[in-house]
Amino acid sequence: MITPPTEQTLADQQLVSETARRRTFAIISHPDAGKTTLTEKLLLYAGAIDLAGSVRTRKHQRHATSDWMAMERERGISITSTVLAVDYAGCRINLLDTPGHQDFSEDTYRTLMAVDSAVMVLDAAKGIEAQTRKLFEVCRRRGVPILTFINKLDQPGREPLDLLDEIEQVLQIGATPLNWPIGSGGDFQGVYNLSRRQVLRFTRTAHGAHRAPVQVADLADPALETLIGDAAAQRLRDDVALLEGAGAAFDEATFLRGEVTPVCFGSALNNFGVEPFLQTLVELAPPPGMxxxxxxxxxxxxxxxxxxxxxxxxxxxxxxxxxxxxxxxxxxxxxxxxxxxxxxxxxxxxxxxxxxxxxxxxxxxxxxxxxxxxxxxxxxxxxxxxxxxVGSPLTFTAIPRFAPECFAVLQNRSLAKHKQFHKGLEQLVEEGVVQLLYDPDGLRRETILAAVGELQFDVVQARMAAEYNVETTLEPLAYTAARWPTCSPEVLSETRLFSTIRQMRDSNGDPVLLFANEWELAYVERERPQLLLRVP
Structure with missing residues (x-):
């Protein structure tokens, strides 16, 4: 007689199957590469939204999805990381949308600690940009596998081979194309799937729709000329021959080790190549690991x-x-x-x-x-x-913090809003939007904010007004760096410092030194090693 499985066995089996179908990833890019657009279109194809930029709700109201803050909608940029969970093709997709602007990079870095893979979005005309490179390095340090989507193929851009070479040279990672563009800009006709040997035709319609994939058993088939034209057919044959000669076959194990990135081409704005990319993402992105x-x-x-x-x-x-x-x-x-x-x-x-x-x-x-x-x-x-x-205590690897580079005094314009002012500050500091510093020797305790980027101050003022009904003024301070001395109080008090270096305390009461410029910081690090300076 077959013994029926116990409740515990069924629970264990469910844990295994549910974990295996999770895909938790973030999308990283430089501002304006199309990250938010790609996010919206992935949600559109996953069936989570009816229209790009709107969420299904019970009352069928339209709301922004990844950019939900008022300030995000006003400026057209992502300010805070957002979690978006949807089901697609039997998988549970947990998409962590992150800010692209460098002034909000600390929030992005924290979010990248929570993912198992990442999608890197590149502008076909601009290639690797500064913020993309920084975020890529964060993923590399954690060994996070990265898939690449080269966007805006329907606009004038660089040669695909040039973009692949830049990925390999600048990021020091292999780049293996899974599809190949047919034309670009005004001549963009679609992509050729290298493994399935299919042509996906791009047609310019109101919704950026494309025809069903066309099977091409042999690139030498004259039907290819009829499909995409003589010049485009010959160019595609030459490019595919070059790729095959270079041994550009995709290896999944190398990808999971973070040594190679699979590359797809498309246009997120026109919905082209997004659904195949989503299918590729579900197939290749790893489930949660150790x-x-x-x-x-x-x-x-x-x-x-x-x-x-x-x-x-x-x-x-x-x-x-x-x-x-x-x-x-x-x-x-x-x-x-x-x-x-x-x-x-x-x-x-x-x-x-x-x-x-x-x-x-x-x-x-x-x-x-x-x-x-x-x-x-x-x-x-x-x-x-x-x-x-639960069970034996443990602590996961610490989430990195970053040294602020911008400083300002925040003042409350209404004494009657004293309570709301301090409550708002307390919660914004708790979120990590800014750090709070004070001068222990000051006659009055000024509210001094420290942030990675200046736009964080705009966020503070906007949110103080919108969420706490407190109007504020901001006075920038002429400092460019902060370091935390870890020496004893006696050593700190006995060490001679430039008069321009300001000694502060953070919200934990720990000493902080503010420096007017990089030369000043470098001098103190070199000539006053007893201070044992560190970043947060």
Whole structure:
């Protein structure tokens, strides 16, 4: 007689199958390469939205998806990372949309700690740009596999071979094309799938639609000329022969090690090549794997629940003025209202009101699995980087912080809004939008903000006005760098410093030195090594 499986066996089997179908990734790019457009079109093809830029809701109202803040919609840029969870082709896709602008790169770096793979979007005319290179290096350090989408093929751009060569030379990673463009700019006709030997025709219509794929059994077939024209057919044959001669076959194991990136061409704005790319992403992107902790590698299947907080966001729901902690689940099964340990605090915490995120839309979560990102109510006990776990305590690799380069004094324009002013600052600092510094010797305690980029100050002022009803003024300070001395207080007080170097304290009470320029910082690092300067 066959013994029926136990509840525990069924639960274990579900954990294995649910983990295997998770795909958790971020999209990285330089501003204006088309990252947000590609995000919207991926959601469109996944069936999560009806129109690019609008979310399905019960009342069929239109809302922005990845860019949900008022300031994001006004400026047309992504300011804060967003979580978007959808189902497609039997997989659960957890898409973490990140800001492209360098002034918000700290938020992006934190988010990249929570993904298993990444999509790199390049502008066909501009290739590798500064912010793309920085974000790529973050992924490389973590060994994150990267898929590449070269965008805007319907506009004038560089030669495809030139773009592949730049990827390999600048990023020092192999680049293997999975499809190949037929023409470009005004002559762009579509792409040729190298493994399936199919031509995907691009036709310029109101919705950027394209015809069904056309099978081409042999590129020598004269029917190819009829399909795309004599010149384009000969160019395609020459390019494919060159690629085959160079041994450009794709190797999945090399990709998963982060040594090669598969490359697809298309046009996100015109919906061309996006659906095939989404299919490729689901096929190639890895499911959740092991994560390093102070106890060694944590297996997503065999270990009990664990995860870490990579983001905190206040006021996602303006009607409730809530604070949400975003948790990336690394191992085990999450269940609603479960008790977990926070090793940093040395205490047990109940994870209340868990929700699955789709930008600012929420859905209550009963259970979740490795690779998922959930939001839980933060009563002020979570900080960015906190590990949450069940069973033996552990701590995942710390989330990096970055030294601020911009500084300013923030002033409240209304004394009657004193309480709202400080509450807003407290929550924005908790989110990591800015750091808060003060002068311990000052006659009055000025509110000095420190940020990676100047646009963060605009975010602070805009959100203080919109979310806390507090109008503020900002006075920039003439400093360009900050470092934290780790020496003893006695050594710091006995060390002679330039009069232009300002000694401050951060929100934890730790000493901070502000430098007027890079030369000043370099001199102190070289001539005053006893200070043991560090970044945050």
């Amino acid at each position: 994560r390093m902790s102070d106890r060694g590698l944590i297996d997503p299947i065999t270990e009990p629940f664990s995860g870490f907080v990579f983001k905190i966001q206040a006021n996602m729901d303006p009607q409730h003025r809530d604070r949400t902690a975003f948790i990336r689940i690394c191992s085990g099964r999450f269940t609603k209202d479960m008790q977990v340990q926070n090793p940093r605090l040395g205490r047990s915490i109940r994870l209340t009101r868990p929700s699955r995120m789709f930008a600012r839309e929420r859905e209550t979560v009963i259970e979740a699995f490795p690779g998922d990102v959930i939001g839980v109510t933060n009563p002020g006990v979570f900080a960015i980087g906190d590990t949450l776990c």
